[in-house]
Amino acid sequence: MSDQDSRKKVEVCFSPYLFxxxxDEFDIIVVIDVLRATSAICAAFHNGVEELIPVSTIEEAKEYQAKGYKVGAERGGSIVEGxxxxxxxxxxxxxxxxxxxxVLSTTNGTKSINIAKESGQVVIGALSNLDVLKDWLEHQDKNILCLCSGxxxxxxxxxxxxxxxxxxxLLSTGKFRSEEDSSIAAKYLFLSAKDNILGYLKASSHRRRLKNLxxxxxxxxxxxxxxxxxIPVLEGDRLVTVESLITK
Structure with a gap:
């Protein structure tokens, strides 16, 4: 087997619809919802939340609320009434x-987490945890899919x-290879935006949606x-941090 063939795969999927x-090709699925679910999840753990349960529907969120859990729910950028x-x-x-x-239920992000969990280890990605996540993924020696919640x-x-x-x-480490056009597009979008991500996304649809709110x-x-x-990871139906798993 050549060196190229022995490298692990890393690819980008543009939306859950394409997942x-x-x-069936990947060991780790990095779920990304920058605005705002995965950023909120990272913020929660950085603040000391012990576990976070991502649920797809408002009905599930209400069931947890009835049991006394602290529950967040968002649809269309706004807090769900109640x-x-x-x-x-x-x-x-x-x-x-x-x-x-x-417990958290959102328009896009928590649904993506629950779509991905049957197919591999789910890890939470955002710009807010970017560097530690990149370094951790580099050392996993597994095929990795970045799933954009869109x-x-x-x-x-x-x-x-x-x-x-x-x-x-990951490609820069020499340990990974990529074949999909979606991945090439994602890489060059990042290279275009990296010096001023906030400015680059000024006209993006979801930024405008949130600005209006x-x-x-x-x-x-x-x-x-x-x-x-x-680095939040899914264990069963709950997100915890890699750090907490290490200290168990």
Missing amino acids: PLYK FDFGNSPFSYMKANLKGETV WQNKFNLEDTICAGAILDH NLNKDIKYCLTPNKAPV
Whole structure:
């Protein structure tokens, strides 16, 4: 076997709608929803949340709420009526959440997590945990898929740029190979945007959507790299951190 053939694969999938085309080929699936679910998840763990349960539907969220859990729910960028918070990263930086188990349901991100979990180890990716995630993935020696949550199954820029950053780093190590055009596109989008991600995404659809909801503070946080250097991974139905698994 040649050196090229022995390298692990890393690819980018633009949306959950396309995931069935990739799902049986990868050991690790990095779920990315920069604006805002995976950024909020990283913020939660960086703040000291112990576990986070991602659920796909409002009905599931209500069931957990009835059991006494702290539950966040977001649809279309807004907090769902009847819930205490949505998917703003700042909602998860409160002292009363430290050491707690939190439940979250969002428009795109938590659905992507639950779509991916039958196919491999799910890891949470965002710009906010970019460097620690890249370094950890580099040493896993496994085939890796970056799954962009997109917007309602459609392509979006911010998730693709984040995926491109991960892919670019992994390819630069010489340990990985990539074959898909989607991965090439993600890499070059990242290289175009990397010097000013916030400015590059000024006209992106979801940034405009959130700006219309007066969520500029969230946008700036989510598009700033390395604000929450943690690596959340799915264990069963719950997200925990790689660090917590190591110390068990």
